[in-house]
Amino acid sequence: MEVKQITVTVNGEPRLVEVEPRTLCVHMIREVLGLTGTHLGCDTTSCGACTVLLDGVPVKSCTLFGVQTDGHEITTVEGLGWPSELHPVQEGFKEEHGLQCGFCTPGMMLTAAALLEENPDPSELDIRWAISGNLCRCTGYQNIVNAVQWAARKMAATEAVVSA
Amino acid sequence: MYPPRFHYEAPTSLDEALQLLNMYQGEAKVLSGGMSLIPLMKLRFATPSAVIDVNNVPGLDYLSEESGELRIGALTRNRDIIRSDAVRTRYPLLASTAPQIADPLVRGRSTLVGSLCHCDPQGDWGAVMLAMNGDVVAASMSGRRRIAVSDFLLGPFQTSLRSDELAVEARVPAPAGQPFGVYHKLERKVGDFATVGVAVYLDRSGSSVTTAGIALTGVGGTNIKCPAAEQVLERGGVNDHTIEEAAGLAAEAAKPQTDHRGSAEYKRHLVRTFVSRALLTSIGREPVDIRQRRFENVRVLV
Numbered sequence: 001m002e003v004k005q006i007t008v009t010v011n012g013e014p015r016l017v018e019v020e021p022r023t024l025c026v027h028m029i030r031e032v033l034g035l036t037g038t039h040l041g042c043d044t045t046s047c048g049a050c051t052v053l054l055d056g057v058p059v060k061s062c063t064l065f066g067v068q069t070d071g072h073e074i075t076t077v078e079g080l081g082w083p084s085e086l087h088p089v090q091e092g093f094k095e096e097h098g099l100q101c102g103f104c105t106p107g108m109m110l111t112a113a114a115l116l117e118e119n120p121d122p123s124e125l126d127i128r129w130a131i132s133g134n135l136c137r138c139t140g141y142q143n144i145v146n147a148v149q150w151a152a153r154k155m156a157a158t159e160a161v162v163s164a
Numbered sequence: 165m166y167p168p169r170f171h172y173e174a175p176t177s178l179d180e181a182l183q184l185l186n187m188y189q190g191e192a193k194v195l196s197g198g199m200s201l202i203p204l205m206k207l208r209f210a211t212p213s214a215v216i217d218v219n220n221v222p223g224l225d226y227l228s229e230e231s232g233e234l235r236i237g238a239l240t241r242n243r244d245i246i247r248s249d250a251v252r253t254r255y256p257l258l259a260s261t262a263p264q265i266a267d268p269l270v271r272g273r274s275t276l277v278g279s280l281c282h283c284d285p286q287g288d289w290g291a292v293m294l295a296m297n298g299d300v301v302a303a304s305m306s307g308r309r310r311i312a313v314s315d316f317l318l319g320p321f322q323t324s325l326r327s328d329e330l331a332v333e334a335r336v337p338a339p340a341g342q343p344f345g346v347y348h349k350l351e352r353k354v355g356d357f358a359t360v361g362v363a364v365y366l367d368r369s370g371s372s373v374t375t376a377g378i379a380l381t382g383v384g385g386t387n388i389k390c391p392a393a394e395q396v397l398e399r400g401g402v403n404d405h406t407i408e409e410a411a412g413l414a415a416e417a418a419k420p421q422t423d424h425r426g427s428a429e430y431k432r433h434l435v436r437t438f439v440s441r442a443l444l445t446s447i448g449r450e451p452v453d454i455r456q457r458r459f460e461n462v463r464v465l466v
Binding site for chain 2: 001002004020021022023024043044045046048051057058059060063064065067068070071111129130131132133134
């Protein structure tokens with residue numbers, strides 16, 4: 001059995017990982033790295049539950065081989081924030097009740113964080129387009145949009161304080 | 165879902181990639197965006213003994229205008245096409261199409277060149293490239309050749325690329341005059357394949373059409389170019405009469421089949437409607453459709 005040794009930076013920390021080439025990135029994250037915040041939903045590139053950031057770009061980790069991340073940087077939901085220090089997007093999901101069952105939430109939050117990185121003041125339409133590759137099986141999109149808007153306001157307020 | 169085992173190669177130069185392709189003699193598949201290949205491998209429809217991941221090959225990620233052409237590298241992602249100023253200002257058909265492909269997450273990885281190589285009859289880029297008379301540049305250890313997209317797309321999942329060749333670039337002619345282009349696509353939901361897609365491209369000088377391109381998605385074994393319809397526009401310009409004639413000829417060129425996305429009759433009707441809607445838009449008689457209007461309101465498309 002062919003096994004590859006790769007170095008991948010996961011949530012800011014370099015990790016040495018051994019994976020078979022056919023191991024999907026999502027399985028590497030969950031089973032080898034033990035980070036189960038990344039969910040495997042449809043396994044068919046449709047739902048976006050497995051979304052992680054690859055060098056800052058949101059991707060579906062069920063449609064990427066683990067070996068492809070060699071030399072790259074992955075951010076999972078565990079790297080977004082801590083319970084004591086939530087990312088504004090995580091806070092927004094909490095404040096606006098942006099989740100029901102919670103299954104799509106890690107993927108939604110990573111997509112939202114990447115959106116706000118590029119577009120700090122998104123319209124509702126911008127947000128809906130940005131999350132159009134992430135499905136919420138509870139269909140709770142309205143509160144997800146509210147949560148992202150909440151995060152955008154929070155980030156703008158923080159930015160204003162910092163620059164003042 | 166796990167694909168069967170395969171050897172993984174990650175060349176770090178074009179030469180190395182071409183040597184590997186030559187060595188595996190058709191037993192290897194090239195991995196760029198992977199948005200079609202990986203799902204096919206997971207379903208075990210594709211079982212290559214080796215995967216050559218070209219994502220680490222330098223110099224394949226670019227969008228550049230040179231010698232009257234736009235060149236799109238093999239590793240240029242759809243999200244890069246959306247974000248390109250050159251595309252936004254001078255290549256309206258590409259700008260219209262790119263945001264309609266799959267979903268934002270898939271567009272972060274997927275590539276135009278990869279889509280052409282995959283040659284899915286429901287692939288959107290095939291129609292666009294046919295409408296614009298684009299080319300594919302293929303490289304192998306014995307050199308490079310340019311292949312017109314009309315000679316490249318042979319049939320469902322079949323291209324004229326040799327097993328030792330790597331498609332390194334796609335090219336489309338730069339507009340000589342005022343370009344117009346729109347891609348109309350009916351999909352049941354975000355990320356679904358097109359029920360029908362229609363690419364319409366015009367290069368215009370004043371009121372005359374110097375080049376017209378019309379090509380179809382999802383209504384045949386491969387994307388279909390409609391030369392008869394194009395000629396009508398090149399001869400007569402765009403007016404009520406030529407619009408009706410071109411739309412009718414495009415509908416005739418379609419070879420749709422009834423399936424879960426709709427009846428053959430319905431799809432043919434869509435071709436006619438989409439062609440005439442696009443052409444009316446080109447002369448300011450029909451607003452861009454609701455989908456296009458939605459795009460215009462989106463400042464940043466992720």
